[in-house]
Amino acid sequence: MLQGAGSNVGKSLLVAGLCRAARNRGLSVRPFKPQNMSNNAAVTQDGGEIGRAQALQALACGVAPHTDMNPVLLKPETDTGVQVVVNGRRLNTVRARDYAALKPQLLRTVTDSFRRLRASADLVLVEGAGSPAEVNLREGDIANMGFARASGTPVVLVGDIDRGGVIAQIVGTRAVLDPGDAAMIRGFVINKFRGDPALFADGYDLIAARTGWPGFGVVPWFRHAHRLPAEDALDVTGGGTGALRIACPLLSRIANFDDLDPLKQEPGVTLAMVRPGAPLPGDADLVILPGTKSTRGDLAMLRAEGWDVDLIAHQRRGGRILGLCGGYQMLGRRIADPEGIEGPAGETEGLGLLDVETVMTGDKRLTRVAAQHAATGLEVRGYEIHIGRTDGPDRTRPFARVGGQPEGACSADGRVAGTYLHGLFAQDGFRAAWLRGLGAASGTLSYAATVEQTLDDLAAHLEAHMDVDRLLALARG
Template identity: 65%
Template sequence: MAGLMLQGTGSDVGKSVLVAGLCRAAANRGLRVLPCKPQNMSNNAAVTPEGGEIGRAQALQALAARAPLHVDMNPVLLKPQADRTSQLVVHGQVRGTLGAANFREARRPLLPEVLASYRRLEARCDLVIVEGAGSPAEINLRAGDIANMGFARATGTPVVLAGDIDRGGVIAAVAGTRAVLDPADAAMIRGFLINKFRGDPALFADGYDAIARLSGWRGFGVLPWVPAVAHLPSEDAVVLERGLGARAGKRLVACPILPRIANFDDLDPLRQEPGVEVAMIPPGTPIPAGATLVVLPGSKATLADLAFLRQEGWDIDILAHHRRGGAVLGICGGYQMLGRSVADPLGLEGPPGEAPGLGLLDVATVLGDRKALREVAGTGLGAAFTGYEMHMGVTTGPDAARPFARLESGDDGAVSADGLVLGTYCHGLLAAPGLRGALLGRLGVQSEGFDQSARVDAALDALADAIERHLDVDGLLALAGGAA
């Protein structure tokens, strides 16, 4: 079996996208390839066919590899929630809660379970491409590490270090990583590559040579900025790419950035509609009065985010928006916030308690310790869709008699009597062109009607083509022990 690990000089250097592109490139060469991220920290998660959850980046990588999702692709998932704690998910299932104080001690015993997942993946394919987390240069986190060098050394997997030239300082970032690493860790790194280059690569030739000289590692190429990546699902960092007002001829969709926002890639299909402008509203900024639709997204800690929403005054903005005849869509935790109340009697998200919701839907939610994790299919707004549920809590009330969707497993969500407020537990539903078109039609927007899944698949192929043209894929596969 063959394995290759991609680590980075820091967070958000493009590791997830690079692994996805490499998976597609290898799959296009006829290799059976699978992705793996030993430890991920993210509130963006996907449901696997067996009813587990993994990071959404690994779901994208599985799609790139043309392989079904499996919990072994992300054996340890940490989902940040309230009070400096994270929900611990191991092999797709919730195993408890970790605090910042005991995180380092708690992760060390997880290494055998991570290694077991990796060995199972190895047995099923020709090549496993592994994504690291953050940076190995964070040597203060090295003790007990299971995400970077701890994993690489335990498995003997060769590492290639990725640097992001777009953020600047890439020569120092790569060479500096070499300088701070323990010699045994540094020996695991067999080369580097440069990501997100804009302009003529010839202008960076001297810098590329300097990195090779200073680090002693061989280079595997410089990947330019790939425009098609914009069509891939959002990564963990919310990037405010757009302004707070709609450009001429566009309808504004506003989404407040809650501290524990989850699965915000639900909005990606709307971002790509030419008649829509999506604005992610940062703290300290009111929800624009000109918005046509306000979306309350998923949340890892509904009560804490509901309190933050009120602290920001966004509840006043949303209620005023509704009084003006504006539409509101709540997804998962956002749906729960739209009801009369949210109760957490077991203290699952923090201290036990209850808080009033926005009251835009006549429903109430009680959080429970059973987590719904399932793929779903059905119809909503008169159109077929597929998606997934990932939530804790049961929501009931009179408005649920007007369900948002009819699923194969039963009714989902609620619609207000005036038809302006919609709530659902289903993630991923806006990828369906029919449902998205029906929603936009309510807003007076003609949908382009594209198939989001096909668009993502085409973007993965474009990324793989760029990787084949600009990176030494033969050399990377040879390093991994795979067939070129």
């Protein structure tokens, strides 16, 4: 089990790389994260949802993602409220301070999923969440030491040297852990080093001396990490230098933002992720409103930032707009949440750029779909992961058709469109045709091949800088 000396130390990436390294050694391997907090989710073949990082790790293992790989998923909806997903299905929405009462009953769920994974593979690589140094959250813990001790899983602690203070991160963690938890840790890894790792030799030895834990390596910064889907919205970046300019506002509860990853790697595209405090660029050809875990809440944020004014101006200049999932709901005339599914009950006036209305319901749609894109006639595959039902006159001009039925909507002039389909841009043929329709020069990018090659490069990177043999030798039957 890899646990972090802090948040965002690179655990997800390390687990993905070790999964691919173990697979390359001929092992049957599975990823596991007992509890994840992320609004970037994937739909599994067994019809549930898990964190996007675990879906990437499953890909590194060469297996289909399954809900057992992430049995508890927390999806923040407000600053104090979180949707609780258990075994891939929405359980309820609770206040963050009330979640602690749920954790003891979830430990059995977590250990049952882990037991099934253990029975299906030679090796299970486990990713912790946050840090075990958050000892104020230790009671009832299922994400870090609570799980490790319940399952007897040995732990390696990961420190992030890029943010500074890595010696204090690891030595300080040792200092605050109780003896039983500290005994679970078998060593440490230094991650995200820039420069010559030999320069940290004294610090590395000091950590080992102060903690009594051996080191498993100093891992240099992996420069191709941006080619893999990010789990944390803080890591979402734009990219590219192409002529087609796409802008996307970074909403406070942005969800499924890996939809955009293939676009920023296209040579004909420049993708700008617009952060709060900055206007939507006036020279954008297309604005994408992304998915969100709190449609009405993020619509209020969008208005507070003045992005609604920018969006209307963009539309009047002849610019194009695409709404994905929650972004599609925002483009309509009204969003009603009579039962308070995503927050306080009520309704909100939409942006009015599509003649549709949305009603939130407790029935969450989680499914993989095959569709036909209306404008190009191309067959596409994607997935839906949303609550709410959307209907209205603009649905007579659908974005796509699923099973012969209209999906999404388009404005009369075709410049504004919305869809509930995620994952469309990962398909090379559709992405190329769609970009050509916007006037972009589509390249020869194979997105799936790029991800696979990056996972292989990551595995090689870890093999070169970590003692993978000694690390895997920690695993217990």
